Amino acid sequence: MLTPKTVPAAFSPAECDRILALAKTAPRREAQLVGQQHDPSQRRATLSWLDEAEETGWVADRLADLVRVANRESFGFDLTEFAESAQVAEYPAATGGHFDWHADIGEGPVARRRKLTLVVQLSDPGAYAGGALEIMPSAQVIAAPRERGSAILFPSFLLHRVTPVTEGTRASLTQWVHGPAFR
Numbered sequence: 001m002l003t004p005k006t007v008p009a010a011f012s013p014a015e016c017d018r019i020l021a022l023a024k025t026a027p028r029r030e031a032q033l034v035g036q037q038h039d040p041s042q043r044r045a046t047l048s049w050l051d052e053a054e055e056t057g058w059v060a061d062r063l064a065d066l067v068r069v070a071n072r073e074s075f076g077f078d079l080t081e082f083a084e085s086a087q088v089a090e091y092p093a094a095t096g097g098h099f100d101w102h103a104d105i106g107e108g109p110v111a112r113r114r115k116l117t118l119v120v121q122l123s124d125p126g127a128y129a130g131g132a133l134e135i136m137p138s139a140q141v142i143a144a145p146r147e148r149g150s151a152i153l154f155p156s157f158l159l160h161r162v163t164p165v166t167e168g169t170r171a172s173l174t175q176w177v178h179g180p181a182f183r
């Protein structure tokens, strides 16, 4: 089944707070798109990479567990590693935070090996308006649950977007999972 798989309460609210605090200890940069071109009309977000923060092993361990279970139950992909760091993204309404329709499989040597995408909702749904993560497995668009700490996993070739945040700030954690080419 190639439809997205949701996992309620993958992280507790306290763990979401810890992840946001960790992200604040890492350098923050304006978003770059797959392929590294910078086009603010497609994405407006501030990014931090967890591998540039200290003491994030527990986050990677939890993500690996989530991937293992979801892949066994839903995808059955040949997955080998996290070849890129987990990324915390913040989308503030004040700067027009959003991410237009895209797929995560990119051109570069690493981005082309992305097979599964995992996104965790780090913000309380009351902290922002708009900012829906939408995924298009077929003609029907699916909205990811907004509950804080919930996770959604989907094949990285599926189109998805984050609608514009109109109030407050939405934060998310993204992990890509890599492996040999599809065949």
Ligand SMILES: O=C(O)CCC(=O)C(=O)O
Pocket: 089, 099, 104, 119, 133, 160, 162, 172, 174
């Ligand atoms: O923030 C999100 O919910 C999605 C992030 C995303 O699509 C990406 O980083 O490729």
Ligand SMILES: [Fe+2]
Pocket: 102, 103, 104, 117, 160
């Ligand atoms: Fe994406």
